[in-house]
Amino acid sequence: MVVAIILSLLTAGVPAYAGLDDGTTPVQLVVTYDTNGGTVVQPQFVNAGGKVIFQSMPTKECFNFEGWYYDGALTQRYNASDAITKSLTLYAKWVASSTNAQCGNATLTSTIGTVSTGGTVNETITVASGIKLAALKAAITPSANATFEIYNADGITKATTLETGMKIIVSPQAGKSKVTYTITVSSPNLALNKPASADSACIPSQNPAKAVDGSVINDSKWCSMSSNRWLQIDLGSLKQVSQFVIKHASEGGQPASYNTKGYNIQVSSNGTTWNTVVTVTNNTSGVTVDNIPDTQARYIKLNVTAPTQTSDSVARIYDIAVFEQQNLALNKPSTVDSVCKASQTAAKAVDGSEINDSKWCSLSSNRWLQLDLGSVKQVNQFIVKHAAEGGETAAYNTKAYNIQVSNNGNDWSTVVKVTNNTKSVTVDDIAPVSARYIKLNVTTPTQTTNLAARIYEFQVFGPSNLALNKPAKVDSTCNPSQTAAKAVDGILSNDGKWCSLSSSRWLQIDLGSVKQVNQFVIKHASEGGETASYNTKAYNIQVSTDGVNWNQAVNVTNNTGGITVDKINAVSARYIKLNVTTPTQTKNTAARIYEFEVYGPSS
Known part of the structure; x- marks a missing residue:
C-alpha cells in the first residue's frame, strides 16, 4: 500500500538538519513506499x-521480498547506491515462497479439458463446448490443502453454467494466495473429418x-498443381459459421515462401449458389484467421488464387478449420410457463440437442x-429450431412468435x-x-x-469481434511478452496484455479491409486480475481508412471501470x-490493455 502523508505532516516535530559546511540547509526530498500488499514502510x-x-x-506472508523498483511495472530496479535527486515512490517486488508448502501456488488438475501449467497466479483451462458445470466441478482436483470455486467473469458471483471468461479460483488453506484459471469454452471445428473434395491432388x-x-505432421496436407486449385467441404447440415483458420506450408515444416499468398473462401447452403465471404491477396503467414459476420452455410469452398510467395504454382494446405460463433444460450438457466410433461423442460430447449424428443x-x-x-x-441473432427439426411433422412448426430482450428481467x-x-x-437478425x-x-x-408449442432449440448469438487476431502494432512494450498481439488474442489470462511505459502510449489495429464499425470494447487491468487502480483513466480512439488520415471517434476522460463499451x-x-x-487511477504510468475489441453493425 502507498503511504501517502502530506509533507507538512511529515516535517512536524522533525529536528532540523544540520547545515552544510558552507552554512546552507540541504534540500529535503521525500521517499514513499508502495509495498504491493506487504507491511507498511514509513x-x-x-x-x-x-x-x-x-x-x-x-x-508479506507466503512471499519473499526481491527488492525496490522505481516503477509500478517493476522494470527499473532501485539500487542501494543510487542517489536520490527528486521526491519519489519506490515499489516492492515479491516472489512466491518456495520453501513453505502452505504458500505454494494453489493449482488444480482436471480430467476434463486442457489446463495450463505456467506456474503463475493466472492460468487457463480450455473445455469443449457442451460440458456442464457439474461435470467440470467433478473433474477438478485442487492441490493439497486447497479449495476451489467457479465464478462468473467478475470473479465474485458463483457460476450456474459454463462460458468463456468465467473463472476457477483455487485458494490454499492459509487463504493468503490463490490461482485464477480463466475458462475458455472452445467451439468444435465443424470441418474436422468432414467429407471433402478438390480439383486435384x-x-x-x-x-x-x-x-x-486436424493434423499438420507427416506431410498431412492437400496439395494441388492444377491451375484451378479448390478444396470443398460438406459440413453435413446448415451451420452458423463465423471463422476460418487455415494452416499453410510453414505450419507443416516447409519453407514460409510456400505459404499461400492469395485465396478466397466461399459459402453455400446448397452447393450450387455461392457467396464469397473472404478475400485475401497478400498473405505471408503460416496461419491465417478470417472472421466474418455469422453466416449460414453447409458447404465451404477454398479457392487458392496465388499458391506461394514465389513462382512455385503448387497449393499446399495443411489444415482448414471452420468454427461457429458461441451460442450464448447454450445450457443457460431457463424458465417456462409450463411443460407438457416432466421431461420436456426449459433446459431441453438450450441443451444443443434435437434428438430423443429433446424439446420444450x-x-x-x-x-x-x-x-x-x-x-x-x-446480441444480434436468434435461431429457433421447431418441430420438424426434431423429426415431427412440419405441421407442428411454430407459426407465430415474438422475441423480447431485457437487461434486468423486468423491462x-x-x-x-x-x-x-x-x-x-x-x-x-436484428x-x-x-x-x-x-x-x-x-x-x-x-x-x-x-395447441402445443414445441421448441427443440433456442439459440442466441452476438456480433463477431472484428479485431480478433488482426495485425496490431504499438509504440512500445514494457517487456517482450506484453506485445500488441496480446491485446487482440481474445485471452485475458497469463498476463495476456499489452503494456507500455512510454509517454506516447498507442495501439493500432489493421482490420484487413475497410469495415463499418460502431462499437469498441476495452478490457482494462482489473479484467486481467490486477488492481482496479491500474484501470485506464483516460483514452481516445481514432479511425482511418488509409492509416494516414485519422478521425477521433471516442474520447473518455474519467473511466474507472474494468470494461468500457x-x-x-x-x-x-x-x-x-x-x-x-x-494510464491509471494513480501516478503509475504503465498502460495496461488486456483486450481491445471492435464491432460493426453487421458483425
Whole structure:
C-alpha cells in the first residue's frame, strides 16, 4: 500500500538538519513506499543527492521480498547506491515462497479439458463446448490443502453454467494466495473429418481429406498443381459459421515462401449458389484467421488464387478449420410457463440437442420460454429450431412468435415478431442490442389447431469481434511478452496484455479491409486480475481508412471501470488506433490493455 502523508505532516516535530559546511540547509526530498500488499514502510526524508538508509524492510506472508523498483511495472530496479535527486515512490517486488508448502501456488488438475501449467497466479483451462458445470466441478482436483470455486467473469458471483471468461479460483488453506484459471469454452471445428473434395491432388496421399484431419505432421496436407486449385467441404447440415483458420506450408515444416499468398473462401447452403465471404491477396503467414459476420452455410469452398510467395504454382494446405460463433444460450438457466410433461423442460430447449424428443413443450395458453445469459451481452441473432427439426411433422412448426430482450428481467423490448412461419428453422437478425434476459413468446404454436408449442432449440448469438487476431502494432512494450498481439488474442489470462511505459502510449489495429464499425470494447487491468487502480483513466480512439488520415471517434476522460463499451454512429474504417492518455487511477504510468475489441453493425 502507498503511504501517502502530506509533507507538512511529515516535517512536524522533525529536528532540523544540520547545515552544510558552507552554512546552507540541504534540500529535503521525500521517499514513499508502495509495498504491493506487504507491511507498511514509513516515508523517509533524504537529502538531495543522498542515499536511502532503510530502517526496515517489508514482509508479506507466503512471499519473499526481491527488492525496490522505481516503477509500478517493476522494470527499473532501485539500487542501494543510487542517489536520490527528486521526491519519489519506490515499489516492492515479491516472489512466491518456495520453501513453505502452505504458500505454494494453489493449482488444480482436471480430467476434463486442457489446463495450463505456467506456474503463475493466472492460468487457463480450455473445455469443449457442451460440458456442464457439474461435470467440470467433478473433474477438478485442487492441490493439497486447497479449495476451489467457479465464478462468473467478475470473479465474485458463483457460476450456474459454463462460458468463456468465467473463472476457477483455487485458494490454499492459509487463504493468503490463490490461482485464477480463466475458462475458455472452445467451439468444435465443424470441418474436422468432414467429407471433402478438390480439383486435384499432387499425389494420391495428398488428398483433400488430409486438409480436414486436424493434423499438420507427416506431410498431412492437400496439395494441388492444377491451375484451378479448390478444396470443398460438406459440413453435413446448415451451420452458423463465423471463422476460418487455415494452416499453410510453414505450419507443416516447409519453407514460409510456400505459404499461400492469395485465396478466397466461399459459402453455400446448397452447393450450387455461392457467396464469397473472404478475400485475401497478400498473405505471408503460416496461419491465417478470417472472421466474418455469422453466416449460414453447409458447404465451404477454398479457392487458392496465388499458391506461394514465389513462382512455385503448387497449393499446399495443411489444415482448414471452420468454427461457429458461441451460442450464448447454450445450457443457460431457463424458465417456462409450463411443460407438457416432466421431461420436456426449459433446459431441453438450450441443451444443443434435437434428438430423443429433446424439446420444450407447453400446452398452456401463455407459452413462453425465458433465458438468463448470466450477464449483459451484445446480441444480434436468434435461431429457433421447431418441430420438424426434431423429426415431427412440419405441421407442428411454430407459426407465430415474438422475441423480447431485457437487461434486468423486468423491462422488456420486443425485437422480433413473426406471424406466418412455416419453416423448421428460423433465423432472425436484428441490430445489436444489450441484453441479459431473452424471452420467446409463442403466439400461434402450429400450422393446425394443435395447441402445443414445441421448441427443440433456442439459440442466441452476438456480433463477431472484428479485431480478433488482426495485425496490431504499438509504440512500445514494457517487456517482450506484453506485445500488441496480446491485446487482440481474445485471452485475458497469463498476463495476456499489452503494456507500455512510454509517454506516447498507442495501439493500432489493421482490420484487413475497410469495415463499418460502431462499437469498441476495452478490457482494462482489473479484467486481467490486477488492481482496479491500474484501470485506464483516460483514452481516445481514432479511425482511418488509409492509416494516414485519422478521425477521433471516442474520447473518455474519467473511466474507472474494468470494461468500457463505447458506441458510435457507424463509420468506415480499416485502421483503429487507441491512444492511452492517462494510464491509471494513480501516478503509475504503465498502460495496461488486456483486450481491445471492435464491432460493426453487421458483425
